[in-house]
Each structure stands twice: as C-alpha cells, then as structure tokens.
Amino acid sequence: MDARGRRKASLPPDFAGGEVEIRRGDLSRVLYEASRDTTEYLFGDHITSLTETPGGVDVTFKHAPARTFDLVIGADGMHSGVRALAFGEEARFSRFMGAYFASFSAGPLEREGELVTYNAPGRFVSAGLLVFRTEQLLDYDRQDVEVQKRIVAGAYTGAGWRTGEIIEAMLAAPDFYLDSISQIRMEQFTDGRVALLGDAGHGATxxxxxxxxxxxxxxVLAGELAAAGGDHRVAFPRYQELMRPYAWGSMGNAGKFLAPRGKRGILLRNQMVKLMSCGPVIKMMGRMDMKVASNITLPDYEG
Known part of the structure; x- marks a missing residue:
C-alpha cells in the first residue's frame, strides 16, 4: 500500500508459500513430543564451558552439574553460545547486511490469509513484521525487550500510513523479537568433538x-554418525562436505528487497513486484526456489 492506503502492487501466495507450511512453534512441539521419551531435556539452562579430552567433552552448565559427553552439537542459533566457546566470538563469522527486523503478534491488525505491507524510505511495515535499514549494528542488551521496543518505535517516527497503530501493537506484544539481518559464514563448522548445526554454523536471517x-x-549429521558407527572423525568431515555448499547457496539479503532506502528504490521494487506477479514469472521463480531448496543429494541412510 501507499501512505493513502491505495494498493500499489501484489504477489500471489505462491511467492512465499510452499505445498506445506508449519509454524516454528508447532514444529518445535512436534519434534519435542516425538523425542522426549528417548531424550533428556534440560530447559532454562545453557553451557558455560567446553573442555575436550581424549575421551569426550567436559561440559559445565549455568545451573545443572558438570557432565562429560561424547560429542557436543551446537544447534543454538545465530548467536550460538556453543560456537563462541568452541570457535571464537560471533564477530569473526557474522556479516551484518544493513538492516534489522522485529517480529511480534499484532492481534486484530493481522489479516487472515493476506499480508498487507507499506514502505517509507528504509522502512518496511506490516502487522507483525517490521524491517528497517541502518548503517551499523545497534548497541543494546539482547535481554532487555523494553529498550529494544523503544529503539524500533524511534526508527519508525513519522513513517505514515497505519504505522502508529502497528507500533502500538508492537509495544504491547508479549512475543516481541528483534535481531539484525546478518549471515553466519564459516569455512569449518566442526572441530574435534564439537559440531554446529543450522543457523549456528551457517545462518542467514x-x-x-x-x-x-x-x-x-x-x-545428514545423524545419518553420517550412524553410518560411521558413531566415529565423529569420519562423520563430521562428511557432514560438512555435504552441508556447506548447500547452506551457502541458500543465503540471501531480504533487507534490500523489503526496505529499499529511498523513494526511487521503493518505486523500482514495486515495479519488480508487478512483474513478479505474472503467472510465468512466478512459475519460473518457483522453479528457482525449488532448485535452491533441493540442491543437495540426501543419502538414504539405513536404520
């Protein structure tokens, strides 16, 4: 929409949707319920140190007693604590892409089945998702949500359209989340008995x-470990060999598309959206997306 609420361009659901969609919270619940009978979970805790020995990895936790494990897999996201302990500080591997996003529940402002968006220069607005451009990383406490909300509200001063209503919904939202649009790129995401999985090793917001x-x-990681009889010295290199080109080929920068810097950039992006809404173009982009998403040959691990 423009500032007067007039439709400027639109995309069909095919652009961002797949044959099956599932919310992350639902996916987490499904995985937890499928594994809780055979997996020990420690909630509300995190690892504070890792010491590798010939026979395993000595691990200390903030709350739980220290333990020794055969392997440690860091699957703890873009700001991985395991990565920081085992490979070094985040700044070594993170590339800031010039934008931030905030996500939250917007209640009645959200439209069922339709995402309505608006742009002011350098700012993207929708009910539940905000994206704004900035030249450098912001300095804030990642645990202080109220400060983060004020930062976002300040970035949208004078943006126009229904931004004020959406900001009010954001300020009241119980599930607010703010983060930079960044990439994690590592040449090696295994080291000794420690491996990184998902965003911890190759994230792109x-x-x-x-x-x-x-x-x-x-x-892939579970399959390779099983195929190698649990020998990480064989499984980890194979896991990395399969995953690195696949992960790197999937990285993009959504900030430039969602939040063009100036009015001319918004106009050009809207023209691009109109072109993309054509049936043949959407089909072509769908084929390209599927090529990226399936650009890995998955071994059929037995057992």
Missing amino acids: IGGMGTGLGIVGAY
Missing part, C-alpha cells in the same frame, strides 16, 4: 531457509 537447513542438517 530472513530468507535463508534457516528452519529447513536445520532439519536437513540434522538428518
């Missing part, structure tokens, strides 16, 4: 197929 890559990576 928004448009990086993060959930899908995490699931595929888990399948």
